[in-house]
Amino acid sequence: MHAEKQELLVSLNNAGISRNGRWLVRGVSFDVRRGEIVSLIGPNGAGKSTSAKMAIGVHEPDEGSVERAAGLRIGYVPQKLNIDHSLPLTVRRLMTITGPLPRGAISEALQAVGMAHMEKAEVQTLSGGEFQRALLARAIARKPDLLVLDEPVQGVDYSGEIALYELISEIRERQGCGVLLISHDLHVVMARTDTVVCLNGHVCCTGSPEAVSGSDAYRALFEGRAGDTLALYRHHHDHTHLPDGRVRHADGSITEDSGHHHDHAAETDEERRHA
Numbered sequence: 001m002h003a004e005k006q007e008l009l010v011s012l013n014n015a016g017i018s019r020n021g022r023w024l025v026r027g028v029s030f031d032v033r034r035g036e037i038v039s040l041i042g043p044n045g046a047g048k049s050t051s052a053k054m055a056i057g058v059h060e061p062d063e064g065s066v067e068r069a070a071g072l073r074i075g076y077v078p079q080k081l082n083i084d085h086s087l088p089l090t091v092r093r094l095m096t097i098t099g100p101l102p103r104g105a106i107s108e109a110l111q112a113v114g115m116a117h118m119e120k121a122e123v124q125t126l127s128g129g130e131f132q133r134a135l136l137a138r139a140i141a142r143k144p145d146l147l148v149l150d151e152p153v154q155g156v157d158y159s160g161e162i163a164l165y166e167l168i169s170e171i172r173e174r175q176g177c178g179v180l181l182i183s184h185d186l187h188v189v190m191a192r193t194d195t196v197v198c199l200n201g202h203v204c205c206t207g208s209p210e211a212v213s214g215s216d217a218y219r220a221l222f223e224g225r226a227g228d229t230l231a232l233y234r235h236h237h238d239h240t241h242l243p244d245g246r247v248r249h250a251d252g253s254i255t256e257d258s259g260h261h262h263d264h265a266a267e268t269d270e271e272r273r274h275a
């Protein structure tokens with residue numbers, strides 16, 4: 001990806017937020033361009049949500065600056081959504097609760113997240129993964145230029161998590177939007193990310209997943225868990241299952257499928273793609 005040629009959607013420059021005489025985050029700088037996935041990672045309270053809220057304009061920076069492209073359309077999936085589960089609410093209604101949508105846009109968005117058949121389902125009966133997909137559909141239905149996802153894998157199991165990140169990557173490719181992804185957990189986040197911004201009250205390090213994984217600041221922040229991430233990241237790209245059942249390897253060679261998978265992550269990824 002030649003990110004430098006893509007349109008700049010949002011740019012934070014040394015941005016900071018202060019509340020009650022305390023800096024929640026300071027010195028935050030990153031850009032999100034069209035077609036790019038930028039992940040904000042860091043421990044609880046690191047300032048990820050606060051930084052994302054500066055990016056989308058919910059919070060104005062108290063120092064530094066934030067610039068957004070003129071007329072930027074933002075799709076936001078918040079970390080928490082307070083839904084009164086005692087009231088009936090269909091998936092379709094969830095999609096239109098903040099404003100009307102053409103019928104075609106609802107179906108298209110639900111189809112994009114693999115939930116076309118669930119338009120009339122009650123939200124309270126959805127599994128954690130289905131609920132996250134419904135929220136994603138709601139965010140993409142208005143065709144945003146920038147999709148912002150705050151912890152999109154909450155309540156989703158490990159294989160569902162991989163599937164959801166795959167889906168986000170597909171949406172980015174299909175819609176050509178930029179994606180800002182927030183996670184306190186990092187093991188799969190890296191897989192489809194172009195740029196990782198590692199936060200802990202300030203930007204500890206930033207760069208490609210491989211560069212960040214190898215940095216001392218990242219290791220110090222995540223200690224022993226750093227190695228697992230890179231292993232998965234590398235593995236993720238090592239083969240593709242072709243529609244005829246054969247396998248294309250990272251070196252371009254094509255073989256019959258031996259039925260062997262190296263780990264659960266790849267298997268789930270491939271199963272989902274061909275489901």
Ligand SMILES: Nc1ncnc2c1ncn2[C@@H]1O[C@H](COP(=O)(O)OP(=O)(O)OP(=O)(O)O)[C@@H](O)[C@H]1O
Nearest residue numbers: 019024042043044045046047048049050051183184
């Ligand atoms: N409006 C506010 N007033 C005062 N403090 C706040 C406010 N909003 C957030 N904070 C504090 O700012 C810090 C950063 O919060 P933020 O939600 O951005 O962290 P985070 O990295 O997203 O964390 P998590 O992974 O737990 O969601 C926290 O210590 C939080 O308590």
